[in-house]
Amino acid sequence: MNGASRVSAGNGANLDRDRLTMALGTMWRIRAFEELAVRAQKEGLALGAIHPSIGQEAVAAGVCLNLRRDDLLLSTHRGHGHTLAKGADALAMMRELFGRAGGTCGGKGGSMHIADFDVGMLGANGVVAANITIAAGAAHSMRLLGSDRITVCIFGDGAINRGPFLEGLNWAKVFDLPVLFVCEDNIYSATTRSTSMTAGPGVAARAESLGIPAVAVDGNDVVAVDAAARAAIDAVRSGAGPQLLHCKTYRITGHTTADAALYRDPAEVDKWRESDPIARLADTLVADGAAPAVLDEERARAYAELEDIFAAARDTAWPDVAGAFSDVQDLGDPRERAY
Amino acid sequence: MNGASRVSAGNGANLDRDRLTMALGTMWRIRAFEELAVRAQKEGLALGAIHPSIGQEAVAAGVCLNLRRDDLLLSTHRGHGHTLAKGADALAMMRELFGRAGGTCGGKGGSMHIADFDVGMLGANGVVAANITIAAGAAHSMRLLGSDRITVCIFGDGAINRGPFLEGLNWAKVFDLPVLFVCEDNIYSATTRSTSMTAGPGVAARAESLGIPAVAVDGNDVVAVDAAARAAIDAVRSGAGPQLLHCKTYRITGHTTADAALYRDPAEVDKWRESDPIARLADTLVADGAAPAVLDEERARAYAELEDIFAAARDTAWPDVAGAFSDVQDLGDPRERAY
């Protein structure tokens, strides 16, 4: 029944060292971004809720390695990593977290609504599972327009119990659309262990019951994620219809920066820390003969870049208040009846 | 994958002739009710939309044979048969269709909102799939109250593409509730062949992907439906958690009385007419040694009863208009700001 085939890790296979070094760089940039976002929140610079993806970087990096710049990506409330990996401008993103001018959304959206249409990133979403149907529609649109851009939709393990998961996957398969669904399974939905609220064997079985091929992969092994994503995306591109990738990973931080996550066994966290996706990739590359110094450079470059970005974002002005009234709609006066 | 086990028809097994004669009577009553409802609509007596269940009687009869009067049942827009089989008063139902005083809902609901809480019939529903989550809640309530009443929820093949199907089944399994889900698969959702809009192998596979055992059965064979329902309901009663029954049947009429169903191949309809569930049961009983005259009596009794009911309903007064303002809510004046 639980028929998701497993792609084993890439260790031992022929490694494409350049490609993986790029992935390492991406992962370090995500890690640095998230750490600085957490710091920014402590300092009152990042506003609203921040959902860090520390520990989950291999999913973003591994999937997006296989996407074209003009492919489409939809994400979740925990979307910084995906957005960076898709190629969005990190300074604009940080400015958005700080609510500043020049943010990806002009400061109107914040962390949960980051989008960068220039790189095909169609948005985080504050509503769990909502992007699944929107992704189906984006793929539908590409079909109608005769475009070969594919759509990738990432969602969490908690999202698979909401109706749009069923409706969106069914839709994608009925219309045989070019979509890759990625379940980024970090074991928790907010403070709840997702398995306790999830009937049956899980996301892959659900996808298969809808006729959508599903593959489960170690989501902390970027080599494996890359390989599985490549296979699934090749299938999508070749017209085989929607595919699903189940990436098993772990949320190292609390649900938000405000969540101490006391409901978890510290031993569980420790165990997963040992499976840090960045360290694992570095080990793999070193074992393959890469020079540790080169890898350290990736790290150093990422933090240097992000520290600069942090400072630049902090020094950016607030957006003009007129922005509160723009981009609402063409018709009608948004100030109507205002105070 | 499509692992729904199949219960084969009862032919050849030891038949409980009394039980099946009762089923025959129920089926004839449903058939007669529906035919008179159709006639009533032609004559302008039955109002609103009427969704007849002609040809589907074995599902209602076979499932409800296994229910206690105090068990709970939730139905669909096509719910007359289920409601009758659960034991509701046919005259009150006909009055409801005519919008008359003494209708099951006092004339406020009509065909799509028939309910009879006295016999555990918690309602038809005008919103496809909506009763699935309500059924989960009713079962949840029984659990909390320490009651041993089980809940049965019937829905159509079109309902399995709506979110509440996923959410309700997942919920039932997560809380391990005593519910039987029955998919009454009549091949069509309104004018659409359901398979064309349904990804994957179908309802049983979807249930199984949620850890819910599923059985498929010939829904035009009441012996088989009875046996499969009994097994599933025994499992539910014994605490095995939710179960699903997939009954394959056919809608002989159009979607509503207003639908000529020209989108169907007449040969298809003819083929299914040959599989009429009432005729099949009668044949089975005769083959088992029952006297045809006794069976004919069931038919005659049903039509005689329903003709009387038709006349009685027609001669019933409209409800008092004060009813438009009652049963709205305890608090507040429903006439507030009225014209």
Added chain:
Amino acid sequence: MHKLTYLEAGRRALIEEMRRDPRVWALGEDLGRGGVFGQYKGLAEMFGPARIADTPISEACIMGAAVGAAMTGTRPVVEMRFSDFALCAIDELVNQAAKARFMFGGQMRVPLVVREPVGMWRSSAAQHSQSLESWYTHIPGLVVVAPSTPADNLGLLKSAIRADDPVVYLEHKALWPLEGPVPEGEHLTPLGVADVAREGRDLTIVTWSAMRHASLKAAEALAKQGIEAEVVDLRTLWPWDRDAVFASVEKTGRLLVVQEAVSVSGFGAEIAASVAEALHHRLKSPVKRLGAPRIPVAYAPPLEDMARVTPDRITEAARAMCVHAEAV
């Protein structure tokens, strides 16, 4: 001018816009067989199943997919069958379609039209009779349209499809068979502009959708009593035509809002409050709203009728306003 029904006018609008703009497509249940009321009859044959798309019974996904499609370069026309079923897709419409452009800082637009047949239609009962236009007028980002005549169903639907905002387009089920004159050539009714359906000096009736016709009947009855009512059909509820309404009320000094929806927190409250705020000193009598009581719509005709605003009820209310004012 030739004659078309309200239904045929909507159908013609869609055909014309689909011919004009290949990015326009329609999606909804049973569209391939013409849709539940026949509004899409023959369109699948004309444009093919890709552009007249049959969908699963998945209102949330119909709306969500339309949002995704509208964001990415096509122009979906969503069919919700009954406006009541749109309640299965409210997150998609309100949290997504209406807000996306703003949340994302104007990176894109969401040019979709949601067709939601509304209103009472004999014995459709509580889950198939609602009119929730006031909800949508409350949501930043949405345009709300409620045509009342064949010509307007042609001209407004075409304008709605051309608009770059998400438009909630409320056709009234009871109006499908209504016949009326429709221009033969290209006909676009501008969004946000009311139609003065009848001129009059004594009181202003502001209305929309099917109530336009009830109001015109009432106006005739009132005329026989010497009261000349001006009937202003808003046509677009957001943005509504303040200028037309205010000009009329300045002239007549009396405002009666007539709506089919539940009166409490109905859109009539917005109109009445706006006029009371702005034109208090010009009013010869207090503003007044007519609408349904705060009850679900019942199935039995005599009970259902208790939820109806009828020409008689309008006439009576209007007369009371005029008579009363003279007495003051």
Added chain:
Amino acid sequence: MHKLTYLEAGRRALIEEMRRDPRVWALGEDLGRGGVFGQYKGLAEMFGPARIADTPISEACIMGAAVGAAMTGTRPVVEMRFSDFALCAIDELVNQAAKARFMFGGQMRVPLVVREPVGMWRSSAAQHSQSLESWYTHIPGLVVVAPSTPADNLGLLKSAIRADDPVVYLEHKALWPLEGPVPEGEHLTPLGVADVAREGRDLTIVTWSAMRHASLKAAEALAKQGIEAEVVDLRTLWPWDRDAVFASVEKTGRLLVVQEAVSVSGFGAEIAASVAEALHHRLKSPVKRLGAPRIPVAYAPPLEDMARVTPDRITEAARAMCVHAEAV
């Protein structure tokens, strides 16, 4: 009297009612760990996981299951986390919970309470900041409650749980930490009764939820200018306390409605229209509404603030009404 926060008062209400009535239970995401704001802290330990039920992320099923449960003898308290997510469960609330009793001819009732935290809470942005109370007041069958103080959050939540109607219970996120005096013994605030939070002779401010506090601040500022505002906190929006509002406006001759929600088609329109209809001739100045512009709530604080009705804005509007009226 002792002091409790608004959050603790709600928690106490639920504890008291769950102790009193074994049919009461609560369901929602993360409740076992206290809920997203800590409103349920310790309750799972107190009442067990069956009565403080953790649920999947399935808002539609949370609401639908509550409808089924309420129909069959238990009394669910539904937690929606943010009122915005209730938009995923609107069919269940509006087409099912609100209508079932009526559609089924009064065979049963649907005694459930839906807790929906509302309102702006710094930088929560467009999908976590909405106030849609006017929607619910428009729906026959629903009761709508919006407490503004700890004592009321205790007394109203208890009354809501005891009511046999479905109640939409709107707590304001910004009020969670607000401290205030709360009676020690059994405390029930009746539904449908307003609270005159401050007496005054010059104008009536009708408000609810967090805007009570902004209005009281404004009233203080106004007092310094010699204007005495009466502040009427509705507490229950449906049914709202017409008597209290009308009595106050008859006294002051001026009505200012203050709401956090979008003003267009907000509940303030219902209040303003009702007063304009009934008390036109008693008004010294036109009715007036304050509310948010018709914009989604932005993330960046300076932009977010453009959606806020502030004490200054209230003071200014109230002053203009009083001054203007004197000039007339």
